[in-house]
Amino acid sequence: MPAERSATRRAGLLRHGDFRRLWLADVLSQFGNRISVLAVPLLATTTLQASTFQVSLLRTLETAAYLALGLQVGAWCDRLRCRPVLIAADLGRAALLASVPVAWAFGALTIGQLLVVVLLTGVLTVFFDVAHQTYLPRLIDRERLLEGNAKLQTNLSVAAVTAPGLTGYLVQVFGGPIAIMGNALGFLWSAGWLGRIGADEPKPISTARPRLRREIGEGLRLVAGHPALRAICATGATASLFQSVQTSIVVVFLNREVGLSPGSIGLLSTTTLVGALAGALTARRLGERLGQARALLLAAVLFGCCYLLFPFTGPGWRLGFYAVAGFGASLTVIVLNVLSVSFQQTVTPERLRGRVNATSRVLMLGAIPVGSLLGGLLATAAGFHAALWVAAAGNFASAGWLLFSPVRRMRDLPEECEPAERGSPSS
Numbered sequence: 460m461p462a463e464r465s466a467t468r469r470a471g472l473l474r475h476g477d478f479r480r481l482w483l484a485d486v487l488s489q490f491g492n493r494i495s496v497l498a499v500p501l502l503a504t505t506t507l508q509a510s511t512f513q514v515s516l517l518r519t520l521e522t523a524a525y526l527a528l529g530l531q532v533g534a535w536c537d538r539l540r541c542r543p544v545l546i547a548a549d550l551g552r553a554a555l556l557a558s559v560p561v562a563w564a565f566g567a568l569t570i571g572q573l574l575v576v577v578l579l580t581g582v583l584t585v586f587f588d589v590a591h592q593t594y595l596p597r598l599i600d601r602e603r604l605l606e607g608n609a610k611l612q613t614n615l616s617v618a619a620v621t622a623p624g625l626t627g628y629l630v631q632v633f634g635g636p637i638a639i640m641g642n643a644l645g646f647l648w649s650a651g652w653l654g655r656i657g658a659d660e661p662k663p664i665s666t667a668r669p670r671l672r673r674e675i676g677e678g679l680r681l682v683a684g685h686p687a688l689r690a691i692c693a694t695g696a697t698a699s700l701f702q703s704v705q706t707s708i709v710v711v712f713l714n715r716e717v718g719l720s721p722g723s724i725g726l727l728s729t730t731t732l733v734g735a736l737a738g739a740l741t742a743r744r745l746g747e748r749l750g751q752a753r754a755l756l757l758a759a760v761l762f763g764c765c766y767l768l769f770p771f772t773g774p775g776w777r778l779g780f781y782a783v784a785g786f787g788a789s790l791t792v793i794v795l796n797v798l799s800v801s802f803q804q805t806v807t808p809e810r811l812r813g814r815v816n817a818t819s820r821v822l823m824l825g826a827i828p829v830g831s832l833l834g835g836l837l838a839t840a841a842g843f844h845a846a847l848w849v850a851a852a853g854n855f856a857s858a859g860w861l862l863f864s865p866v867r868r869m870r871d872l873p874e875e876c877e878p879a880e881r882g883s884p885s886s
Contacts, residue, residue: 471606477658478599478607484652486614488549488587491645494638495556497626497728499577500710501721502559502635507570515707515835520578522703522827524585529825532589533817534674537810540660541594542653548587549650555580556643560636568636588824589817596804597660606743608801613739630721678814681807687752687872688806688819690864691799694759694857696822698792701853703830704837704846705769712843717774727778731785738793746798750870755798756861762791763855770847788854802872 472478499517503509509517536544555576562568599607626638682688713719719727745754765787771780799819807815837846861867 472599472603472610475599477656480652480656481595481598482610482614484545484549484649485591485611487645487649487652489614491552491556491642491649494626494642494645495580497710497725498630498635498638498642499573501626501630501714501724502639503570503573504711504714505630505721506563506635507568507573509570511708511711511838512835513570514711515831515838517574517577518703518707518831519828519835520574521581521584522824522831523578524582525821525825526828528582528585529589529817529821530675530678530814531817532585533593533678533814533821536586536590536593536817537674537814539590540662541590541597542656542660544586544590545594546650546653548583548590549646549653551583552580552587553643553646553650555583556639556646560640560643563636585820588820592800592804592820594660598656598658604801604804608804609739609743609797613736626725630725674814678811678818681811681815682818682822685806686865687869688803688815690860690866691755691802692819692822693860695795695799695819696826697857697860698759698762698795698854699823700826700830700833701766701850701857703827704834704853705766705850707831707834708838708843708846712772712838712847716843717772717778727781728785730782731789734786734789734791735793737786738790739797741790742794742797745794746801751798751802751872752866752869755795755872756858756866758791758794758798759858759861762788762795763858765791766851766854768851770844770851772847798872806872 473482500514503514503517559568559573559576562572595607595611596604630638682692710724713724713727714721742754745758748754749757765784768780768784768787771777772784773780803815803819834846834850837849866872
C-alpha cells in the first residue's frame with residue numbers, strides 16, 4: 460500500500476483524465492509559442508532584413524493587446540465558460556500564423572504583414588492566457604493548484620529548453636516560415652486536446668446586470684488592497700519591463716554584435732533555458748521546504764543578481780556569461796511564476812479569479828511593449844551594451860518591492876484574503 464500511494468503521488472494530477480488533456484494541450488501550445496519567440500525575430504532579421512527597431516516593434520506588438528484589452532478580458536472570463544475561449548484562441552492563432560508561410564511561398568511576405576500577424580496573435584493570446592489561469596481552478600481542487608501550476612510550468616520549461624535548438628536549426632536549414640508553420644500546427648493540435656476535455660464547465664452565475672467598469676474595479680481593488688499580492692504583482696511588472704528591454708534586442712545583438720548564426724543562437728538559448736526546467740521541477744519543493752514567502756523572496760533576489768552578468772556577454776569565452784546568467788535567471792523566474800500564480804489562485808475568491816488574473820497579467824505583460832520599445836530605442840541611440848546594462852539594473856531592483864513589503868517577515872503566504880479585501884458582491 461505505501462508503494463501504491465507513492466506511485467500515485469508521483470503521477471499526481473496526470474492520473475486526472477481531463478487535467479491530462481489540458482496538460483497535453485498546454486505542451487503543444489507552449490511549444491508553438493517558444494518556436495515563434497525565436498523564429499519571428501530571426502525571420503525578420505535574416506529574411507526580411509529588418510532593422511533593430513523593427514525587430515523590437517515585433518516584440519512590442521506581441522503583448523500590446525494586454526494594455527488595451529487585458530482588464531476587459533478578465534471581466535468577460537468571469538462571465539463565460541473558459542474552455543470554448545481557449546479553443547477559439549488556439550484556432551485563431553493557428554490560422555494567423557499559417558498565413559506567414561503561405562505569403563512567403565508566393566513571394567508576398569513583408570514586414571508589414573508580420574507586424575499585423577503578431578499584433579492579432581497577441582490579441583488572441585490575451586484571451587487564452589487569462590482564460591487558461593481562470594479555467595484551472597474550475598477543473599481541479601484548490602489544494603492541488605500548486606501541483607497543477609508546477610506541472611504546467613514544467614511544460615513551459617520543457618518547451619523553452621527544446622524549442623530554441625530546433626527552431627534555430629529549422630530557420631538555418633529551411634528558413635523562418637517553415638518554423639512558424641510548426642508553431643501554427645502546435646496551436647491546432649492544442650485545440651484538439653482541449654476539445655476532448657469531458658468535464659462540464661457550468662456557466663458562472665450572474666446575480667445582477669454586468670457592469671464592466673465596476674467588475675474591473677473589483678479586481679483592481681483586491682490586488683491593490685492585499686499587501687502580499689500587491690508586492691508580488693509590482694515585482695513581476697518591474698521584472699517584465701526590464702526583461703523585455705533585453706529580449707527585444709538580444710537576437711539582433713547575438714547575430715550582429717557577437718556574430719552567432721541562427722543555429723548557434725538556438726543552441727545557446729537551449730543551454731540557458733535548462734534552468735527553466737530545473738526551476739519547474741524544484742519550485743514546489745522549495746515552497747514546501749523553505750516556505751512560499753521565503754522561496755519567493757530568495758528567487759526574486761537571485762533573479763536580479765543573474766541579470767547583472769548579461770552585459771559581459773561577448774565573442775568566445777565571454778559567451779559563458781550569457782549561459783550562466785541565462786540558466787540562473789530562467790530557473791528563478793519559473794520559481795517566481797509557480798509560487799506567485801498558485802498564491803493568486805488560492806487567495807482570490809472564485810467569482811473574481813478572471814479579473815484578478817487579468818489585473819496581474821496586465822501589470823506584468825502590459826509592461827513588455829513599453830520595455831520592448833525602450834530596448835529598441837536604447838540600442839539604436841546608445842548601443843547594445845548600454846541597453847543590456849539598463850535591463851540588468853532594472854531587474855536587480857525589482858526585488859525591492861518584496862524586500863520592503865510584509866512578505867519579508869513571512870514564512871508562508873496567506874491562504875485567504877482579509878474580509879475587507881474580498882470586495883463586495885456586484886449589485
